[in-house]
Amino acid sequence: MRRTMTEQQLEQIAALRRENYPYSFIGRELGLSPNTVKSICQRKGFAASGARKTKAEKQNAPLCRYCHKPLPETKRRGALFCSDYCRTKWYRENRKVTAIRT
Numbered sequence: 001m002r003r004t005m006t007e008q009q010l011e012q013i014a015a016l017r018r019e020n021y022p023y024s025f026i027g028r029e030l031g032l033s034p035n036t037v038k039s040i041c042q043r044k045g046f047a048a049s050g051a052r053k054t055k056a057e058k059q060n061a062p063l064c065r066y067c068h069k070p071l072p073e074t075k076r077r078g079a080l081f082c083s084d085y086c087r088t089k090w091y092r093e094n095r096k097v098t099a100i101r102t
């Protein structure tokens with residue numbers, strides 16, 4: 001059975017692709033195969049811009065922990081979430097397994 005893409009996933013792929021993350025990286029983040037990501041990008045015309053990401057940049061990718069979209073420039077310093085909405089959602093979903101003090 002084919003899983004259908006949600007609007008949110010498409011948005012995530014577009015955002016990551018805009019930042020020039022490779023298909024394999026996007027796939028890993030979103031739980032899709034690189035080929036799926038690639039064909040979506042081609043079909044939807046999601047083009048990469050800017051420089052290729054280095055290995056270090058990929059490892060320390062400033063992605064929102066909840067929605068996996070790249071964090072806005074202004075939030076990158078030590079931030080884990082792109083918005084209060086994502087932070088709230090993430091903590092709500094992870095509270096059971098992790099006790100995190102804010």
Ligand SMILES: [Zn+2]
Nearest residue numbers: 064067082086
């Ligand atoms: Zn987010």
